[in-house]
Amino acid sequence: MTTTADHLQLSPAERSSTDSAGRRTYQVRTYGCQMNVHDSERLSGLLEDAGYDRVEDGDVADVVVFNTCAVRENADNKLYGNLGHLASVKAKRQGMQIAVGGCLAQKDRSEITRRAPWVDVVFGTHNIGSLPALLERARVNHEAQVEILESLDVFPSTLPARRESAYAAWVAISVGCNNTCTFCIVPALRGTEKDRRPGDVLAEIEALVAEGVIEVTLLGQNVNSYGVGFGDRLAFGKLLRACGEIDGLERVRFTSPHPRDFTDDVIAAMAETPNVMPSLHMPLQSGSNAMLKAMKRSYRRDRYLGILDRVRTAIPDAAITTDIIVGFPGETEADFDDTMSLVREARFSGAFTFQYSKRPGTPAATMPGQLSRKVVQERYERLVALVNEITWAENQRSRVTRSRCWSARARAARTPPPPGSPAVPATTGSCTSPRVDMPTEAPALPVRRLRSGPATW
Numbered sequence: 067m068t069t070t071a072d073h074l075q076l077s078p079a080e081r082s083s084t085d086s087a088g089r090r091t092y093q094v095r096t097y098g099c100q101m102n103v104h105d106s107e108r109l110s111g112l113l114e115d116a117g118y119d120r121v122e123d124g125d126v127a128d129v130v131v132f133n134t135c136a137v138r139e140n141a142d143n144k145l146y147g148n149l150g151h152l153a154s155v156k157a158k159r160q161g162m163q164i165a166v167g168g169c170l171a172q173k174d175r176s177e178i179t180r181r182a183p184w185v186d187v188v189f190g191t192h193n194i195g196s197l198p199a200l201l202e203r204a205r206v207n208h209e210a211q212v213e214i215l216e217s218l219d220v221f222p223s224t225l226p227a228r229r230e231s232a233y234a235a236w237v238a239i240s241v242g243c244n245n246t247c248t249f250c251i252v253p254a255l256r257g258t259e260k261d262r263r264p265g266d267v268l269a270e271i272e273a274l275v276a277e278g279v280i281e282v283t284l285l286g287q288n289v290n291s292y293g294v295g296f297g298d299r300l301a302f303g304k305l306l307r308a309c310g311e312i313d314g315l316e317r318v319r320f321t322s323p324h325p326r327d328f329t330d331d332v333i334a335a336m337a338e339t340p341n342v343m344p345s346l347h348m349p350l351q352s353g354s355n356a357m358l359k360a361m362k363r364s365y366r367r368d369r370y371l372g373i374l375d376r377v378r379t380a381i382p383d384a385a386i387t388t389d390i391i392v393g394f395p396g397e398t399e400a401d402f403d404d405t406m407s408l409v410r411e412a413r414f415s416g417a418f419t420f421q422y423s424k425r426p427g428t429p430a431a432t433m434p435g436q437l438s439r440k441v442v443q444e445r446y447e448r449l450v451a452l453v454n455e456i457t458w459a460e461n462q463r464s465r466v467t468r469s470r471c472w473s474a475r476a477r478a479a480r481t482p483p484p485p486g487s488p489a490v491p492a493t494t495g496s497c498t499s500p501r502v503d504m505p506t507e508a509p510a511l512p513v514r515r516l517r518s519g520p521a522t523w
C-alpha cells in the first residue's frame with residue numbers, strides 16, 4: 067500500500083499484466099486519516115482473497131485503487147492529477163483497471179467517471195466489500211461501474227484484511243459520526259455513527275493477539291459516544307477495561323475522543339487498566355467559546371480544561387496532545403487570544419495545528435467572516451511558536467517522570483518497556499488530524515479472516 071506520494075515508473079507498465087506466478091497484481095494508494103488506512107487494509111485483503119498479488123511501491127499494478135480523502139484542501143485536484151498521470155500508463159497496459167473509493171468518491175460519484183472516463187470502478191465509503199465484484203463486472207461488461215451506497219453495507223472490520231504491521235493493528239469500534247461540526251465533511255460522507263458490538267470488537271482483538279499483535283488502536287470518529295447505538299453510554303470505558311483482560315495485549319490506544327462525550331468512567335478505565343497507554347489525543351479546535359459555538363463543537367473551554375485536569379489527576383504521566391484550527395470564519399484577535407491562553411494553560415505535549423481553509427460542502431465554507439490568508443498565516447505562526455515552546459518544555463519536564471511511569475506501567479502489565487524509551491509516544495490523529503503511519507518494517511502478513519464473536523459483553 068502506498069501513501070500520498072506517488073511513485074509511478076512507466077517501464078513496468080509495458081511488462082506482462084501478471085506477476086511471475088501468473089496472477090494479476092494490485093496496489094492501493096491511501097490518502098487521509100486512520101480510518102482510511104484501516105479501510106485500505108481491508109481493500110488489500112479483499113483483493114488478495116480474490117487472487118490478486120500486491121506489487122511493491124514504485125511498480126505499476128494491473129489494478130490501482132485510490133482510497134481518497136475529501137477533508138484535505140484541493141483533494142479533488144490532486145486526485146484528477148494522479149488519474150491523468152495513470153491514463154497514459156493504462157493506455158499501454160492491456161487489462162489494467164483503475165478504481166476510486168473513499169470519501170471523495172462518495173462525494174463526487176459519477177463526476178469521477180465523467181472527468182476521468184478511463185476509471186473503471188467508483189465505490190463509496192459504505193460498500194468497500196463490493197470492490198472485487200465491481201472490478202470483475204467492469205472487466206466483463208467493458209463499462210465503468212459506479213456503486214455508491216447511502217448507508218453501511220457490511221462493517222469493514224468483518225472483511226478480510228492485509229495488515230501493514232505484524233505487531234500493531236487498527237480496530238474500528240464504530241464508523242460514522244453523529245456530530246455536525248461545521249468545518250467537517252465526514253458526517254455527510256461516512257453517515258451517522260454505527261457501533262460494533264463489544265463482543266465482535268473483543269473477538270477481533272483476541273484473534274489479532276493470537277496472530278502476534280501486541281498493540282491495538284481502537285478507532286472511531288468519536289470513541290466517547292461508542293455504545294449509543296446499543297444503549298450503553300458507558301460502553302467505551304467497559305471496552306477499555308475488557309481490553310485489559312486480554313492476555314498478550316500489551317498496549318491499547320484509541321482515537322479520537324470528543325470532549326462533549328468524555329466521561330469520568332473512561333478516565334478511571336484509562337488509569338486502572340495497565341495496558342491502556344497513558345496518552346490522550348483530544349481535539350480542541352479552538353480555545354474561544356464563540357468559535358466553538360460557530361464550529362458546532364458542543365463543549366466550551368472550561369469543560370475541555372476540566373477533562374485535562376481530571377485526566378492528569380488520575381494519570382499524572384499522561385501525554386496529552388490535540389488538534390487546533392486557526393482562522394475559522396469570524397475569528398477575532400480576541401478569539402485567537404483565547405486559543406493562545408488555553409494552550410498555555412493546557413500545556414500540551416504536542417499539537418497538530420491547521421490553518422482553516424474552505425472545504426466545499428461544509429457549512430463553514432459559506433459562512434461570513436472568512437479571513438484573509440495573511441491574517442490566518444500570521445496567527446498560525448504565533449500559535450506554532452507557542453506550541454513549540456510549550457511542548458519542548460513539557461517533554462523535557464516529563465521525560466524522567468514518564469520514564470519511571472513507563473517502567474511502572476510495564477511492570478503492571480507484565481511486559482518490559484520498549485528499549486530506551488524515555489517518553490510515551492503520544493497517540494496521535496483524530497477525525498481531522500493527519501494519520502500516523504503504523505511502522506511498516508514488519509514482514510507482509512497473510513490475509514486474515516475474522517471469526518465472528520459473541521454479540522454481547
Ligand code: SF4
Nearest residue numbers: 243247250252287497
Ligand atoms: S470533526 Fe469529528 S466529531 Fe466533528 S463532525 Fe467531523 S468526524 Fe464528527
